[in-house]
Amino acid sequence: MTLMSLQNVTRVHDGVHALKEVSLEVSAGELVAVMGPSGSGKSTLLNLAGGLDRATSGKVVIEGRDLAEVPDLAALRRRSVGYVFQDLNLIPSLTAAENVMLPRELDGVRATAARKEALAVLADVGLDHIAERFPGELSGGQRQRVAIARALVGERRLLLADEPTGAVDTATGDDILRLLRSRCDAGAAVLLVTHEPRYAAWADQVVFLRDGEIADSTAVPMESAR
Numbered sequence: 001m002t003l004m005s006l007q008n009v010t011r012v013h014d015g016v017h018a019l020k021e022v023s024l025e026v027s028a029g030e031l032v033a034v035m036g037p038s039g040s041g042k043s044t045l046l047n048l049a050g051g052l053d054r055a056t057s058g059k060v061v062i063e064g065r066d067l068a069e070v071p072d073l074a075a076l077r078r079r080s081v082g083y084v085f086q087d088l089n090l091i092p093s094l095t096a097a098e099n100v101m102l103p104r105e106l107d108g109v110r111a112t113a114a115r116k117e118a119l120a121v122l123a124d125v126g127l128d129h130i131a132e133r134f135p136g137e138l139s140g141g142q143r144q145r146v147a148i149a150r151a152l153v154g155e156r157r158l159l160l161a162d163e164p165t166g167a168v169d170t171a172t173g174d175d176i177l178r179l180l181r182s183r184c185d186a187g188a189a190v191l192l193v194t195h196e197p198r199y200a201a202w203a204d205q206v207v208f209l210r211d212g213e214i215a216d217s218t219a220v221p222m223e224s225a226r
């Protein structure tokens, strides 16, 4: 099942073609890595795929809904899309559990139910024992896992990750990739921007962008490094 598709999508910023006629599909169970030099359009692609930005032309469809016909993008994003950014954006004055609960509470879920969901996702990522700690009391890898838990909480199945391994050591980066991979294997779809070829080996498909266009797209054989 296709969770997100870009159909001939172009995005022009102030006369600059950040993305040109790009088509891409990400299905449930699939991890797609997006690579390419600085300025090639990776972040633009991720922002469009998650409804953070609108296409200049072409069509973006998330879970069967054409974004051009969705009046309230924020609500669709909260329900369907999880983001993990390099600078995690965890709120320092909230515990790990409270950080993970927050998007559900913003979506109108009651605190007790949101808390239950948050604890379940934290357990999924192996962090139930640190639920009551604050971000400042966690390691970099634990913080990254909390951010991933927050991106996954609720029903959201499309996960967008922009360099989630950028600020961590190799062992922690591997843990993060293992976690993203296991979420895919459980039915999520992940779009991962990375500069690291070693992480692309965990993907089902690697898309290379150059000057806003897909220069190459390669299916990764199953027997690779994962």
Ligand SMILES: Nc1ncnc2c1ncn2[C@@H]1O[C@H](COP(=O)(O)OP(=O)(O)OP(=O)(O)O)[C@@H](O)[C@H]1O
Pocket (backbone or CB within 6 Å): 013, 014, 016, 017, 018, 036, 037, 038, 039, 040, 041, 042, 043, 044, 045
């Ligand atoms: N809001 C904006 N306004 C003007 N130009 C923009 C904007 N966002 C992106 N661009 C331009 O669009 C092109 C693609 O940028 P984008 O950030 O998507 O590339 P990237 O591959 O993610 O780069 P990096 O690896 O450095 O993060 C660049 O030329 C950039 O300068």
